[in-house]
Amino acid sequence: MQKRVYIETYGCQMNEHDSERMLRLLESSNYAETKDPRQADLILVNTCSVREKPEHKVCSALGRFRRLKEEKGTIIGVTGCVAQQEGHRLLDRVPYLDMVIGTHALPLLPSAVQKVEFLGQRVCETNFDPEGAYLQTVLPQSLPVGVKSYVTIMQGCDHFCAFCVVPYVRGREKSRPSSDIVSEVDHLTQQGVKEVCLLGQNVNGYGKGLKGEIDFPDLLYRLHDLEGLERIRFTTSHPADLSEKLIQSFRDLKKLCEHIHLPFQSGSNRILKRMHRGYTRETYLERIGCLREVCPSIAITADVIVGFPGEEEEDFEQTLDLMDRVRFDDLFSFKYSIRKGTRAAQFTDQVDEEAKQKRLALLQGIQREVTLQKNQILDGSVQEVLVEGRSKQSERDVTGRTRTNRVVNFDGTQDLIGKLVSVRITKAYPHSLRGEAISD
Ligand code: SAM
Numbered sequence: 001m002q003k004r005v006y007i008e009t010y011g012c013q014m015n016e017h018d019s020e021r022m023l024r025l026l027e028s029s030n031y032a033e034t035k036d037p038r039q040a041d042l043i044l045v046n047t048c049s050v051r052e053k054p055e056h057k058v059c060s061a062l063g064r065f066r067r068l069k070e071e072k073g074t075i076i077g078v079t080g081c082v083a084q085q086e087g088h089r090l091l092d093r094v095p096y097l098d099m100v101i102g103t104h105a106l107p108l109l110p111s112a113v114q115k116v117e118f119l120g121q122r123v124c125e126t127n128f129d130p131e132g133a134y135l136q137t138v139l140p141q142s143l144p145v146g147v148k149s150y151v152t153i154m155q156g157c158d159h160f161c162a163f164c165v166v167p168y169v170r171g172r173e174k175s176r177p178s179s180d181i182v183s184e185v186d187h188l189t190q191q192g193v194k195e196v197c198l199l200g201q202n203v204n205g206y207g208k209g210l211k212g213e214i215d216f217p218d219l220l221y222r223l224h225d226l227e228g229l230e231r232i233r234f235t236t237s238h239p240a241d242l243s244e245k246l247i248q249s250f251r252d253l254k255k256l257c258e259h260i261h262l263p264f265q266s267g268s269n270r271i272l273k274r275m276h277r278g279y280t281r282e283t284y285l286e287r288i289g290c291l292r293e294v295c296p297s298i299a300i301t302a303d304v305i306v307g308f309p310g311e312e313e314e315d316f317e318q319t320l321d322l323m324d325r326v327r328f329d330d331l332f333s334f335k336y337s338i339r340k341g342t343r344a345a346q347f348t349d350q351v352d353e354e355a356k357q358k359r360l361a362l363l364q365g366i367q368r369e370v371t372l373q374k375n376q377i378l379d380g381s382v383q384e385v386l387v388e389g390r391s392k393q394s395e396r397d398v399t400g401r402t403r404t405n406r407v408v409n410f411d412g413t414q415d416l417i418g419k420l421v422s423v424r425i426t427k428a429y430p431h432s433l434r435g436e437a438i439s440d
């Protein structure tokens, strides 16, 4: 009999993609996805501990599912960064929890579920795996694939930025063999996927440890040759590793979309040094200059942290100044939160909450204006849109993205899904564009 699994996902695209991989792994154990936890035989909470907020949400999620465990005996598991970090402590703290599966233990998920189902055991798997079995290809069997798909090309990180927990919960940088990636993308395109987004914490470090086989731009060139694939994206790049060769790929590769996510974290050299980021504001700005020279229409987005320990008003001013010089298309901004085990957790000059909040609000207000202005510039222009599906707002509309990753809604029929459509932009909003399809 078919069983049902409900997965609740917190955090970044990497976690979203891990959830997709979990669904693929559980297909072979006869589990199909449900969007309703009350219908589920198995509930998995896929967690993130990169910042404070998503970490707290995990506890309240588990609280919500407790009743289902008591009433129906639903199996409950925690996966992802919090699972990796807390391990057995989580099983001790949450008596109704059945499974804790760490970031490298994903392939063990089906056998862990069986141990709970048939042996009534509680399972905790949090060993790091230096062989990288967790990176092995898991292809979708009967699961429907959409128009676009994420593909993990590497896991972990070697950078050890002072604020960041990723190297501790995801382990060291490990790249997948390029042949695995190429055949996965080929398989996906044969099933109808038109766009892939290559995922890693630091994709431009791709290839380290693969014995000089290939670097990241080489991988892009190889994927570019695949028939049926229309668009390639990637995230995230580290400014210190952004090579000239990668920048040139934006000129040479037609399928590579004109968008780069390049977190800068702070505009102050003093803070960048304390963060252990490995670049200065000058080199960051120089890289942006090179990108814009090679590809003038490129959209640039980034992450920034306010209130890192020791950040003074002058440092924050430098962050605003860098934003003013770059004029980002969009920005993901966060208040610094202490992460256990990281270097910055020991810094004694923590910034008070009120100052952090004030800086964040000011920065976000400025960026909102810039994002809207950048969208307004597109009013009247014709954009290539890959149609992803029906719009949630209106039944008559379809929705898709421009090459620069902006959401566009327009009047259109179901048969446009999966197609590249030329759309004239008629209205700009802060988070999306409205348009009308034009015939070429
Ligand atoms: N690897 C990417 C890089 O180096 O830019 C970022 C990965 S991290 C998962 C995503 C973002 O979370 C970071 O760019 C940073 O802005 C934010 N972040 C990480 N740790 C944080 C912390 N302790 N407090 C606030 N924001 C944090």
Ligand code: SF4
Pocket (backbone or CB within 6 Å): 157, 158, 159, 160, 161, 164, 165, 166, 167, 201, 202, 238
């Ligand atoms: Fe974290 Fe820095 Fe690695 Fe990004 S590069 S994942 S911020 S340690």
